[in-house]
Amino acid sequence: MSENEQARRLNQLPLSAFKPLFGSLPPPELALTTGVFQAEFTGPAWLRKIAGPGLALVGLGGWWGKVFDGQGTGANLVSRKGALQRIFPVQLALAPSAVDGKPSLAVHYTRGCPFPWPYVVDELRCLDETSLLGLTYVNAGLLRKLCLPFLLHPQEQING
Numbered sequence: 001m002s003e004n005e006q007a008r009r010l011n012q013l014p015l016s017a018f019k020p021l022f023g024s025l026p027p028p029e030l031a032l033t034t035g036v037f038q039a040e041f042t043g044p045a046w047l048r049k050i051a052g053p054g055l056a057l058v059g060l061g062g063w064w065g066k067v068f069d070g071q072g073t074g075a076n077l078v079s080r081k082g083a084l085q086r087i088f089p090v091q092l093a094l095a096p097s098a099v100d101g102k103p104s105l106a107v108h109y110t111r112g113c114p115f116p117w118p119y120v121v122d123e124l125r126c127l128d129e130t131s132l133l134g135l136t137y138v139n140a141g142l143l144r145k146l147c148l149p150f151l152l153h154p155q156e157q158i159n160g
Contacts, residue, residue, distance in 0.1 A: 010042045018149040023100040025125035034070030037152035088113045097123050
């Protein structure tokens with residue numbers, strides 16, 4: 001996963017700083033969120049260290065990023081057997097955020113995805129001109145309060 005200066009600064013923040021940061025950011029327009037986005041784990045070192053293995057435990061091992069069609073659908077991209085594969089389809093919609101009630105681009109996993117993904121929501125907002133800050137949470141009870149950050153960076157093309 002790529003890392004830039006913005007990501008290095010974010011990696012110095014405690015997990016508790018991401019909700020206020022997210023609340024200060026504007027939502028991306030659905031039509032402008034088109035293409036391939038490479039993911040980058042962000043946040044405290046302990047979180048970045050367990051993020052990859054944690055995703056592998058719930059079927060998203062090798063997570064590379066996301067692809068969106070600009071029409072409200074997309075998928076996750078994983079690196080497997082030397083190629084990128086699309087798995088776990090998603091639907092996107094501008095909606096009030098569960099984090100702060102402000103507009104956000106909500107990414108919902110479709111019912112056909114394995115457990116726990118139909119209960120997981122990614123919310124996206126514009127971090128800067130190109131990068132998106134995402135917060136992931138489980139949409140169930142107190143788990144909604146635990147939001148895990150990640151970054152998405154647009155890419156010109158992918159192999160695979």
